Each structure stands twice: as structure tokens, then as C-alpha cells.
Amino acid sequence: MSKSHIYGLDSLRAIAALIVVLSHIELVKESNKITNCFSLMPSGHTGVILFFVISGFLITSLLLQEQIVNKSISIKKFYLRRILRIWPLYYLVLFISVILFNYKPEVNTVVLCLTILPNIAHVLNCGWAVNPPVWSIGVEEQFYLIWPSLIKFAKSKILLILILIVIGYTILPHILLFIIKRTNFANSNVPNFINLFFASAKFNCMALGGILAYLIHYNSKVLIVIRNKYLSKIFILIPFILWGFNFEFYYFTD
Known part of the structure; x- marks a missing residue:
């Protein structure tokens, strides 16, 4: 894969x-009881999901490229680059x-946000609203914790691991909820915790x-089918059809 800039990703971003932005305009209109003659964009989570997919694509591409060029991945340098790129702006925004x-956060919120775990503050419902959108930074940072090691040491098994992550994080919460709702924890906060955790992770x-x-990166034969x-x-049309019918999979939303 070339190191050259992928301009198409700028358009996707x-x-x-x-x-x-359009989704948040609708939220502001709703909260201020402004007449909604035309709903601009009701499903902002689509944009959020797209950002996460792009992020996963870019990070994986960079790590695979480094592995080819340097015959290995420097996990220390990877973390240093991520820290310098994200932490200064993150803490400044907070x-x-x-x-x-004039926000006075709870102690739990302060600790979780300072340790880059704002999404966990959201899941635990401990007053995370110091800046709600920063939850996504927590998700990305936690992904970065495991990802370079997986790419470095899993090597030939990385595609299988990726597929299992997609399936696991999409199906596992349904299995857990199915089991828990048939136990003594059915009326506790556990189902809500599982919902929030997997919906934000x-x-x-x-x-x-x-x-x-x-x-x-590996010029897979699957691309021949995709590029037909x-x-x-058809692949481009399917998402628009599903979107038009308001179809969504809960754990692929925010």
C-alpha cells in the first residue's frame, strides 16, 4: 500500500x-421546540460510525505498512505518536x-476523563457531561491499546481476528442480554450497562x-468481486436502500 495521501477519505470525512452537524441541528431544534418543517438528518450515528470505520482503516493501514517496511512494528513509537497527536488537544478541550x-463534575467523572475513559463514565452514568462528544476519544484510545500488539504478533491470523471482533461485538451483547434476562439480574442495572457498553464500544x-x-494491503482476491x-x-446501493427503510443494527449505532 502506498504511503500517499488517500484523498477520497477526505471526502468521506x-x-x-x-x-x-445536521443531526445536531435537529437536536437543537427539538430541545428549543422549533417548528420542524423539514428534518435535515435524523440519524447522526451514521456519521459517527463512518468516522470509526475510517479510523480503523487508517490505523490498520499504517501498522501493516510499518510491518512491511521495517519488518516489525514499534509499539512504543506508535503509542508516542498517538499521545502527541491526541492527548494535548483532548485535555485542552476538557x-x-x-x-x-461552569461545569462541576463528580470525582468519578474527573478520574475517568483524565484517564481517557470518558466512554466508561457514560456507561456508568456518573455525570459524564463535561463534554459529551469526547466519549469517542475514549473508544479510539482503548482500541489503540490492543491493536498494534495484535497486528505485530497475530500476523497471518489478523484477518480472522478482525472478523471475530466484528461478529463478537455485534452478537455477544444479544447473547448476554438473553441470558441475563432469565436470571436474578434481569431487573438490575446489568442489562443497561451491557447495552451502553457495547453501544459505545x-x-x-x-x-x-x-x-x-x-x-x-494484501491485494486480496475479494477486491476483484468488490471492484466489479x-x-x-449494488454494494453502493444497498446501504442507501437500508437507510431509506430506516434499518439499523443496534450495536452498530451510537
């Missing part, structure tokens, strides 16, 4: 950002949010991007 909105979405990166001029049109 722009589309994802636009979907999220600081400005607290000052700007977007490893399945990021792994989906990783699968595409793997297929492209007739089948590619």
Missing part, C-alpha cells in the same frame, strides 16, 4: 462531519469545557475498517 460551561466498526485495510463494475454499484 466531510460527509461524516456534515451528517453529524479544560475549556469546564471553564466555559465501537471495536466492531473499527475492525470493519481494519478488514478493508487488510484486503487492500456491476457488483460495486
Whole structure:
């Protein structure tokens, strides 16, 4: 895979950002009881999911490229790059949010946000609203904790692991809820915890991007099918049809 910039991803990012912005406009209209003559974009989670898929694609691509060029992956350098790229801005946003909105967070929220676990604060419902959108940073950072090691040591099994992550994180919560609802924990907070955790842990979405990166990197024969001029049109059309029918899989939303 070339190191050259993939310009098409810029367009995808722009589309994802636009979907999220339009969705939040609708939320503001609803909260302020503004007449909604035309709903611009009701499903902002589509944009969020797209961001996670792109992130998984890029990180996997970079790690696979490094493995080919350097014959190995420097996990220490990977973490250092991620820290320098994300942490300064992350903590700055938290600081400005607290000052700007005069927010007095609970101790649990402070600890979880300072340790880059804002999504866990959301799951535990312990007053995480210092800056709600930062939950996605927590998800990405937790993905980065395991991902370079998996790419480095799993090697030939990485595609299988990616597929299992997608299936596991999508199916496992349904299995757990099915079991728990038939136990003494049915009326506890456990079902809600599972729902929130898996709905916010977007490893399945990021792994989906990783699968595409793997297929492209190793020039898989699957790409021949995907690139077929007739089948590619069908693959593009299917998501729009499902979207039009308001179809969604709960654990692929936010």
C-alpha cells in the first residue's frame, strides 16, 4: 500500500462531519421546540460510525505498512505518536469545557476523563457531561491499546481476528442480554450497562475498517468481486436502500 495521501477519505470525512452537524441541528431544534418543517438528518450515528470505520482503516493501514517496511512494528513509537497527536488537544478541550460551561463534575467523572475513559463514565452514568462528544476519544484510545500488539504478533491470523471482533461485538451483547434476562439480574442495572457498553464500544466498526485495510494491503482476491463494475454499484446501493427503510443494527449505532 502506498504511503500517499488517500484523498477520497477526505471526502468521506466531510460527509461524516456534515451528517453529524445536521443531526445536531435537529437536536437543537427539538430541545428549543422549533417548528420542524423539514428534518435535515435524523440519524447522526451514521456519521459517527463512518468516522470509526475510517479510523480503523487508517490505523490498520499504517501498522501493516510499518510491518512491511521495517519488518516489525514499534509499539512504543506508535503509542508516542498517538499521545502527541491526541492527548494535548483532548485535555485542552476538557479544560475549556469546564471553564466555559461552569461545569462541576463528580470525582468519578474527573478520574475517568483524565484517564481517557470518558466512554466508561457514560456507561456508568456518573455525570459524564463535561463534554459529551469526547466519549469517542475514549473508544479510539482503548482500541489503540490492543491493536498494534495484535497486528505485530497475530500476523497471518489478523484477518480472522478482525472478523471475530466484528461478529463478537455485534452478537455477544444479544447473547448476554438473553441470558441475563432469565436470571436474578434481569431487573438490575446489568442489562443497561451491557447495552451502553457495547453501544459505545465501537471495536466492531473499527475492525470493519481494519478488514478493508487488510484486503487492500494484501491485494486480496475479494477486491476483484468488490471492484466489479456491476457488483460495486449494488454494494453502493444497498446501504442507501437500508437507510431509506430506516434499518439499523443496534450495536452498530451510537
